[in-house]
Structures are given as C-alpha cells and as structure tokens.
Amino acid sequence: MGTASTPVRPVVVIGAGPFGLSAAAHLRARGIPVRVFGSPMVSWREHMPAGMLLKSTPVASTIDAPQPGYGLLDFCAETGTRRLESEWDLIPVEDFAAYGQWFAAKLFPDLEQVRVVSVDRAPGGGFALKLDSGESCEARAVVVATGLSGLARLPRELAAAIPDGPSATGPVSHAAQHRDLSGFAGREVLVIGAGQSALENAVLMAEAGANVRVVARRAGAVGFGDAPDRQPRFSPNSPFGKAWSLYALSYHATHVRHLPAPARHYLVRRVLGPLGAWWLRERFTGRVAVTDGRRIVRARVERGRPVLTLSGGAGVERELSADHVMAATGYRMDVAALDFLGDGVRTGLVTSRGAPVLDAGFQSAVPGLYFTGLGAASSFGPLMRFVCGTRYASPRLATSLAAR
Known part of the structure; x- marks a missing residue:
C-alpha cells in the first residue's frame, strides 16, 4: 500500500510590480510552483502622479x-495603446501601469491580491506565512519584491517638524503620497530634491496652477540629461544612454557585488541619480523657481504653514514658507521597514546600511529568502x-532557486 506524497511547497513571491x-x-x-501575492502595479497606479511620463526609454x-x-x-501592438518606435517616444505612467496589469493577467490569472x-x-524548514485573508500557508522559499512600499525617505529635519508623519493633506508630504496634483492649484509649494521625481512633480503642479519652488542642497543641482541626438557618438549603448559607465553597470552588474560596500552604496546613490529627463527642461524653465546650494537646517509649522530655515554660505540663514512642502527625496532600502518579516527572519539577515547583503543568485543570508528590485540594489x-x-x-534568481 503506497503512501501519499507530501505536497510540494511553492515558492512565494511577495509583490506584483x-x-x-x-x-x-x-x-x-522552470516548472517551479509559484504563488504571487500583491496588487499588480499598485505603486505605479496609486503612488505616481497622474500625467507623469517615464524617464526611461521604451x-x-x-x-x-x-x-x-x-x-x-x-x-x-495587441491593445492599440500607442506606437513606440524610437527612443524619442515617451511613455505615460498610466500606459506603463496598464502594461504591467496586462502582463500579470496574461501570465498570472491566478495572482492573489492579498x-x-x-x-x-517554519519548524520543518522553509517559511510560514500569514495573509490578511486569514489564510496561513508554507513556502519552501520566499522572494521579496515589494518595490518602494514603505521605503520613502524624509529628511530628518522635516520629520522632526511633523511628529505624526508626512501626509498628503498635511503641511508636509512625500511625493509617493500623491496621485492627483490638481488640488495644488493656487497654492504655494516647496519641493525638496533635484531628481526626476522632484522636477516632474514641480512641473505638473506648476502646470496645474500652483506657485512652485524647488529647493536643492547642492549648488547647480538642477540639471537635465541630453536628448538622444546629443549623446556621445562613440560610446556604447545602454538602456540609460550612451556611456561606458552606464554600459558596465547595465551588463556587468555581477562585478558590483565585489566592490567595497562604500563604493556600492555610492554608485546606487549617485549614478543615474538627481537629473531631470531631457524632455522636461523646456517645461521646467521659466515656470518653476529654484533655490539651490542651501540645506534645510530646521523646519517648523506655524498656523498650518511649513517654514524652512535654510543654510547658506558664510553661515547666513534664510527662511522660506509655503502652503505645503513636498519631499521628493527618494527611497532608501531598510529591512527594518519590512514589518512583515518576523524577528526570526530579520535577525538572520546580514545587512549593509540597512539593505540585505545578497549572493550571486539574489539569496540573502537566510537560506531560501531572496530579494529583487530595490532590495538588491546595494x-x-x-x-x-x-x-x-x-x-x-530574474533569470539569475530563478537559476539559483531551481538549484535548491
């Protein structure tokens, strides 16, 4: 009399971006049983501003x-959404979110939006998961692909002024908290940051009728990339433009793992960092004011209005106030913010400045726990x-998991 075989525990992927x-x-x-948990493209659908265009090319x-x-x-081609024929073509965020949902519907009709x-x-090895549906399940491996969720970075000087945290309707917010910017019409807004998110949010608010000023820490920080026909002719192509450094980081990312930790973190922070897209320059110039070369020293809220004290040269300080401050200051990977990871899992991780240290197959120090996307950037x-x-x-992660 044969014995019933033990069901193969699936690999769980957390995140549907x-x-x-x-x-x-x-x-x-590869024939590996998979369960995918998450709302498809939720960050792109709910935490990016309406009217945004992707900085990346098709x-x-x-x-x-x-x-x-x-x-x-x-x-x-299948949906008749638009024709994307060259690197000059721009992609609205709404179209990209729809593409991701189409991808999910085609390949994962069984995707679980929990x-x-x-x-x-789990006691016998692997992992035990609890879902907000009330279900409990086990997995032989877990892939964390939660994207930007919960990782918004706020300068500590701003955070100190708002004990209850940033809010879309309060005096201070993070860019990730806004979808519809039309409500800023007729208001004064300070945008902190100099990257694409800061500059594009500033433009969209200005076009909606707001009075917008960008505040940047470095002098000359506000800049824009080169149009496709202005890039170096004799440098190799990469998905991000023509440059040897971009080519190396795009096609030889394996070697980044072997660099000292400070060098890796510097690359993540600075390469492809604060720079507006070439097509944004014309919309920005003359419409958005800029205060650069000044750092936020203190912040406070007076009668509902945020007031920033900025440092300058020779110890001179000045104040700026507005109806609202939007921090477009990016995201920072920190496993402490991943509150779904239990203490037994979290304490087993080896981290570097809050980010998990991964092997060549994207596996962390906890056997069977993988990270991809922003969690793998460091x-x-x-x-x-x-x-x-x-x-x-994805191919490298799948190869590693298939070998387990």
Missing part, C-alpha cells in the same frame, strides 16, 4: 519574461532601481 512579476514568470517557466521599460510576446511593444501579514521560519548596483533590471535579476 515589475520585479515580482518578472521573477515569478521565470520561476514558473527599450528600457520592458518587464522581462522567459518567453517572447510579453514586452511593452507587444502590449502596445497582503502578506507575516513571514516566519548588492548589484543602480540597475536594480529600474525596470530593465528585471532582465538581469
């Missing part, structure tokens, strides 16, 4: 799949901050 969907597609193509905006037919151009409440080690470099990084990450 580009990196989660891509990793799951590669795992499923070639850099495809979610990698192991089989043909699931690229951005395939989506456009939230993972906790991940702990190990593999700035490529992991962008959608085109799925082409590098």
Whole structure:
C-alpha cells in the first residue's frame, strides 16, 4: 500500500510590480510552483502622479519574461495603446501601469491580491506565512519584491517638524503620497530634491496652477540629461544612454557585488541619480523657481504653514514658507521597514546600511529568502532601481532557486 506524497511547497513571491512579476514568470517557466501575492502595479497606479511620463526609454521599460510576446511593444501592438518606435517616444505612467496589469493577467490569472501579514521560519524548514485573508500557508522559499512600499525617505529635519508623519493633506508630504496634483492649484509649494521625481512633480503642479519652488542642497543641482541626438557618438549603448559607465553597470552588474560596500552604496546613490529627463527642461524653465546650494537646517509649522530655515554660505540663514512642502527625496532600502518579516527572519539577515547583503543568485543570508528590485540594489548596483533590471535579476534568481 503506497503512501501519499507530501505536497510540494511553492515558492512565494511577495509583490506584483515589475520585479515580482518578472521573477515569478521565470520561476514558473522552470516548472517551479509559484504563488504571487500583491496588487499588480499598485505603486505605479496609486503612488505616481497622474500625467507623469517615464524617464526611461521604451527599450528600457520592458518587464522581462522567459518567453517572447510579453514586452511593452507587444502590449502596445495587441491593445492599440500607442506606437513606440524610437527612443524619442515617451511613455505615460498610466500606459506603463496598464502594461504591467496586462502582463500579470496574461501570465498570472491566478495572482492573489492579498497582503502578506507575516513571514516566519517554519519548524520543518522553509517559511510560514500569514495573509490578511486569514489564510496561513508554507513556502519552501520566499522572494521579496515589494518595490518602494514603505521605503520613502524624509529628511530628518522635516520629520522632526511633523511628529505624526508626512501626509498628503498635511503641511508636509512625500511625493509617493500623491496621485492627483490638481488640488495644488493656487497654492504655494516647496519641493525638496533635484531628481526626476522632484522636477516632474514641480512641473505638473506648476502646470496645474500652483506657485512652485524647488529647493536643492547642492549648488547647480538642477540639471537635465541630453536628448538622444546629443549623446556621445562613440560610446556604447545602454538602456540609460550612451556611456561606458552606464554600459558596465547595465551588463556587468555581477562585478558590483565585489566592490567595497562604500563604493556600492555610492554608485546606487549617485549614478543615474538627481537629473531631470531631457524632455522636461523646456517645461521646467521659466515656470518653476529654484533655490539651490542651501540645506534645510530646521523646519517648523506655524498656523498650518511649513517654514524652512535654510543654510547658506558664510553661515547666513534664510527662511522660506509655503502652503505645503513636498519631499521628493527618494527611497532608501531598510529591512527594518519590512514589518512583515518576523524577528526570526530579520535577525538572520546580514545587512549593509540597512539593505540585505545578497549572493550571486539574489539569496540573502537566510537560506531560501531572496530579494529583487530595490532590495538588491546595494548588492548589484543602480540597475536594480529600474525596470530593465528585471532582465538581469530574474533569470539569475530563478537559476539559483531551481538549484535548491
């Protein structure tokens, strides 16, 4: 009399953004049972401003799949959304979010739109998960692909002025808290930061009728990239433009792991860092004011209005006030912010400045726990901050997991 076989525990992917969907597609193509938890493209649908255009080109905006037919151009052709024929073509965030949802519907009709409440080690090995649906399940491995969720960075001087935290309707917010910017019409807004998020949010608010000023810490920080026809002719192509450094970081990310930790963190912070897209320059110039070369020293709220004290040269300080301050100051990976990871899992991680240290297959120091997307950037470099990084990450992660 035979014995019943033990069901194979699946691999669980937490997150249904580009990196989660891509990793799951590669795992499923290898015949590995996969469960994907999350709302597809939720960050792109709910935490990016309406009217935003992607900084990345069409070639850099495809979610990698192991089989043909699931690229951005395939989506456009099948749905008749738009024609993307060259690097001059721009992609509205709404179209990209729709592409990700199309990708999910095609490859994961069984995607489960539930939230993972906790991940702990299971007594017999692997992981025990609890879902907000009330279900408990086990997994032999877990892939964390939660994107930017919970990782918004706020300068400590701003944070000190708002004990209850940033809020879209309060005096201070983070850019991730806004979808509709039309409500800023007729208001004075200070935008902190000099990257694409800061500059594009500033432009969109100004175009909606707001009086907007960008405040940047470095002098001359506000700048814009070169149009496709102005890039170096004899440098190699990369998804981000023509430059040897960009080529190396795009196609040889494996080597980034072997650099000293300070160098890796510097690359993530500075390469492809604060710089507006070439097409934003004309919309920005003459419409948005700039105060640069000044750092926030203190912040306070007076009668509902935020007031910033800025440092300057020779110890001179000045104050700026507005109806609202928006911090477009990016995101910072910190495993402490991933509150669904149980203490037994979290304490087993080896981290560097809050980010998990990963092996060549994207596995952390906790056997069976993998990170991809922003969670992998400190190990593999700035490529992991962008959608085109799925082409590098997903096959390697799937290969590592298949070998377990």
